[in-house]
Amino acid sequence: MEAIVQTHGIRKVFGPIRAVDGVDLTVRPGEIYGLLGPNGSGKTTLIRLLVGLLRPTEGHATVLGRAVPDKSLLAEVGYMPQANALYEDLTVRENIAFFGEMCGGVSRQRVDELIALVDLRDRADSLIRTLSGGMRQRTSLACALVHRPRLLLLDEPTVGVDPQLRVAFWEHFRQLAQGGATLIISSHVMDEAERCDRLGFMRQGRLLAEGSARELRERAGAATLEQAFIRFAEAGLEGR
Ligand SMILES: Nc1ncnc2c1ncn2[C@@H]1O[C@H](COP(=O)(O)OP(=O)(O)OP(=O)(O)O)[C@@H](O)[C@H]1O
Ligand SMILES: [Mg+2]
Structure with missing residues (x-):
């Protein structure tokens, strides 16, 4: 192949x-x-x-x-940079949805799935700037995966x-x-x-x-x- x-x-x-x-x-x-x-x-x-x-x-x-x-x-292609490239003044959910939109659009259900995968259900509506380093990292991974690259x-x-x-x-x-x-x-x-x-x-x-x-x-x-x-x-x- x-x-x-x-x-x-x-x-x-x-x-x-x-x-x-x-x-x-x-x-x-x-x-x-x-x-x-x-x-x-x-x-x-x-x-x-x-x-x-x-x-x-x-x-x-x-x-x-x-x-x-x-x-x-x-x-x-899904890319997760080493230094995260998230929007600080958007929430976890908004960031994931935004990346999805940029890559052609994804359903709300898909965004929820990713939030669950990275175990951020409790913080889905928190602004990125209020998260810990590891939580940002997890959000960043969700963004890279959202459009099923x-x-x-x-x-x-x-x-x-x-x-x-x-x-x-x-x-x-x-x-x-x-x-x-x-x-x-x-x-x-x-x-x-x-x-x-x-x-x-x-x-x-x-x-x-x-x-x-x-x-x-x-x-x-x-x-x-x-x-x-x-x-x-x-x-x-x-x-x-
Ligand atoms: N934009 C840049 N301008 C100048 N030098 C750069 C730039 N980007 C990387 N370098 C240099 O290129 C080399 C390789 O860097 P790179 O970031 O690719 O390494 P890495 O293997 O990812 O390292 P790390 O494990 O620290 O992430 C380093 O010497 C770095 O200083
Ligand atoms: Mg590196």
Whole structure:
């Protein structure tokens, strides 16, 4: 089947910084692909290139078979930015409904479903500026999901979310993938990485290694993903 996301030698420089330095990424339909890497390794920049929010310095990206940027992708892609982009003076419900409208309109029932999913029924009518950090994060996730996108780009969606809800989120991500959606999720958290079908280790703007958690551990001869990451980074192992 055709790839949902494909990049060829994609590169983005900011002055002297090579934020994304020649990445060839292929993500297949229905998979959960985890982007793992330390601060500044280029995860957010890569995701922003895929959404079409940044123009590559070199190379190109294709999403759902269309060259990025393409406005028609808005309705089919859900993006949860790392820094939330909510309207502070609207309520939880209003924010979710607004994102739904921007992506072609959704029912009140759908908005209610999302509010329940992120466990904010008690706070549905609270203004965003009165919420805790984790609650904002949850609202932001609901906004990204509201229009049932075929592709979800989630930039550290579980940061600041409590452990119980984090598990519920991952269960939902899996359900979405089983329903045919494709997810790209960035994270620092290695135990979350275990839940992805495939991982890409990023370092200094490059994809250092790719594979399932198990494959990466085995290839690096490491007991944990942390150790595997360090070994790939140190040895400059060609992990593909
Ligand atoms: N708009 C920008 N202008 C200048 N430099 C930028 C810009 N955006 C990102 N960078 C730089 O590009 C590099 C990669 O940043 P990016 O945000 O993609 O990393 P990240 O892997 O998402 O990190 P984190 O885990 O901290 O979110 C960093 O050195 C960062 O300072
Ligand atoms: Mg980031």
